[in-house]
Amino acid sequence: MLDQCLSSLSNDDKKLEEFMQKLEVFMTDIGEQGSDESSVTKEAHIDKLYGATTNPEVVDVENPPMVKNKGSGTGKRLKSALEKATIQGNKQSRSCKTCGVKGHNSRKCLTLLNNSKVQSA
Numbered sequence: 001m002l003d004q005c006l007s008s009l010s011n012d013d014k015k016l017e018e019f020m021q022k023l024e025v026f027m028t029d030i031g032e033q034g035s036d037e038s039s040v041t042k043e044a045h046i047d048k049l050y051g052a053t054t055n056p057e058v059v060d061v062e063n064p065p066m067v068k069n070k071g072s073g074t075g076k077r078l079k080s081a082l083e084k085a086t087i088q089g090n091k092q093s094r095s096c097k098t099c100g101v102k103g104h105n106s107r108k109c110l111t112l113l114n115n116s117k118v119q120s121a
Contacts, residue, residue, distance in 0.1 A: 009016040079087075095102045098109045106112060 005019060006016075009019055093102045094105060096104050096106050096109045098106045099111045104110075
């Protein structure tokens with residue numbers, strides 16, 4: 001806007017001089033008003049413009065509640081092969097009640113199966 005005024009008044013020196021005097025008066029008025037507001041802090045100026053406080057005394061916002069995602073955190077850790085073998089080795093193995101040998105039960109006992117085959121034949 002200022003450029004348009006200056007370009008239109010560039011041909012008339014008298015009007016250009018009047019415009020410059022009015023502009024100087026306007027600038028002094030702005031300078032007087034600006035000196036009052038220079039004591040106002042930046043935060044107060046922002047508060048005045050936006051109508052909000054930059055540093056509220058009480059914070060209303062709280063942390064959201066924690067959400068447990070589905071499928072995560074089963075609570076069981078993965079065991080290594082060595083740890084699995086150690087646990088398996090510490091277990092007592094079952095023994096057959098028929099023949100007393102470890103590694104099978106009486107349903108799969110070879111001696112019992114052999115005896116039943118001999119008797120049936």
